[in-house]
Amino acid sequence: MFNRHRRNLVLAGMFLNLPRVSRSSALSVANILSASDAIRNPSVPFSIHISLVEYRNRVRDQEGYLSAFAKMDSQRTQYDTLVRIFEPLRDRGKLMLKTGNEIWFYDPATASGMRISPQQRLLGTASNGDVVTVNLARDYSGVLIAEETVSDGDRKDRDCWHLKLTGANDAVTYPAIDYWVERGSFRPIKSKFYSDSGHLLKTAYYRRYELQLGKERPIETVIIDGVDTELVTVMRYSDYTARDIPDDWFTRDGLTRIRF
DSSP states (O other), X not given: OHHHHHHHHHHHHHHHTSOGGGGGTTSOHHHHHHHHHHHHSOSSOEEEEEEEEEEETTEXXXXXXXXXXXXXXXXXXXXXXXXXXXXXXXXXXXEEEEETTEEEEEETTTXXXXXXXTTSEEETTEEGGGSSOOOHHHHEEEEEEEEEEEEOTTSOEEEEXXXXXXXXXXTSSOSEEEEEEETTTOOEEEEEEEOTTOOEEEEEEEEEEEEETTEEEEEEEEEEESSXXXXXXXXXXXXXXXXXXXXXGXXXXXXXXXXX
């Protein structure tokens, strides 16, 4: 009886001393990503306004303003996104369409369109792929690296899952991502984005959570260049609106017929 009691104490001690990462084994990476996706992206078709401000050495440089319309394609379980550009003025009225794994750029003034890369810079450190709606749980596979305490965009410590994500296809904006998701709340806190060769491209912090379309969502993303940390772009989201968006808006042929 003494030996049994001692054995139970030893086993209890072993479980108490297990690495923190093992206690999250009941939650798969897919579970964590899906819950985090639900915070970043409303489940209903929606529109949103996005402002972009580029800072160089803490001095405001360029600005951009656009609206985005997003809708889940139930068959592909991917979001289609239509982006309408208002600023910079040289691009006013131009459209960008993400459908499936492709992004198309369309200029109504010349009725011309072309396929573009999601990695191509839109403004400052923000790329085309940063302003379209992305389903990480579908587009990436990943592993749970550890449970870590990291500083968020306000330099507040957050208890997070650290995930290492790898693109599931060649069309993803970033081949690899380090992604920190707050334990319990599933809020995205921080990301590091890498090139094919493993070079750090940029770091992003997700900030200023507000109630939008039924969930607390980040309404600001701060993107820091991976080489020049004095090059920063701040993306702010406003006017989340649930709306009925025609399927035709998310086709290349439909771009010529859109009337806002």
